[in-house]
Amino acid sequence: MAETRSAVEQDDVEEFFSAESDTEEDRKWEDDMLEHLKVSDDGDDRNRAKCRATRTSSPTAARRDDEEGRMAQTTNSDEEVEDRKTEDVQKEAEEELTPEEIKERRQQAEEVKLQGNDAFKKEDYEIALSGYTEAIRLCPKACEKELAAVYYGNRAACHVKLNQNEEAVDDCTKALELHPSYLKVRIRRAQVYEELEKLEEALKDYEKVLEQDPSNGFARAACMRLPQQIEEQREKLKTEMMGNFWLMVMILFRSVL
Numbered sequence: 001m002a003e004t005r006s007a008v009e010q011d012d013v014e015e016f017f018s019a020e021s022d023t024e025e026d027r028k029w030e031d032d033m034l035e036h037l038k039v040s041d042d043g044d045d046r047n048r049a050k051c052r053a054t055r056t057s058s059p060t061a062a063r064r065d066d067e068e069g070r071m072a073q074t075t076n077s078d079e080e081v082e083d084r085k086t087e088d089v090q091k092e093a094e095e096e097l098t099p100e101e102i103k104e105r106r107q108q109a110e111e112v113k114l115q116g117n118d119a120f121k122k123e124d125y126e127i128a129l130s131g132y133t134e135a136i137r138l139c140p141k142a143c144e145k146e147l148a149a150v151y152y153g154n155r156a157a158c159h160v161k162l163n164q165n166e167e168a169v170d171d172c173t174k175a176l177e178l179h180p181s182y183l184k185v186r187i188r189r190a191q192v193y194e195e196l197e198k199l200e201e202a203l204k205d206y207e208k209v210l211e212q213d214p215s216n217g218f219a220r221a222a223c224m225r226l227p228q229q230i231e232e233q234r235e236k237l238k239t240e241m242m243g244n245f246w247l248m249v250m251i252l253f254r255s256v257l
Helices: 007-018 024-040 046-053 059-095 099-121 125-138 145-161 165-178 183-195 199-212 217-256
Strands: none
Touching (some): 145 183
């Protein structure tokens, strides 16, 4: 039998488990996990990682996840409703604008965008982001969709520079909804998807880029590279899932002995 973990390492594991457990049911689950660590330790941190990976399988964790999922769904629904209300109010207000006022708002949006461009060139990405956000707010719905798409695309570039990849994807998506053939933004979203390890989504974007521009060497190289990476990612996921599955089987088997 391999040597057991040091007292310090064992305390770390116990502290990790006790931080989120409240019930007798969870304590029994944790005891099985800690016993597994003592018996099957192979001298490295693989078991610790596996146990942490299966922590979400505890009874309380499962109930908590269900509650958080319901809360998140409610929050997202509330935010979507609020966004729709804001858009409706803006649309109603813009319906009362005269053609001259719409033209003035468009010019204001362009001026703010140019200020954002200057800030971006100076690498003041937070200021640039605020500028593009203001341009989006000012831009009347009556403006060309391509114009609003540019504002969203530019703001997405700021999010990328600020390592806000999820926000960058959202803005790229909005830009593409307004202007589906916006090639530069589609490439940007594909690159961000790669950063987020969403390789299948990235591949789809690169394929669309090639449909629009068959001579795009960057997209062509990505389409040749990504299928193999996607397959490797799937195999890795399968291996991890099977490893966690057999670990849980072993723990459950020991718990009934």
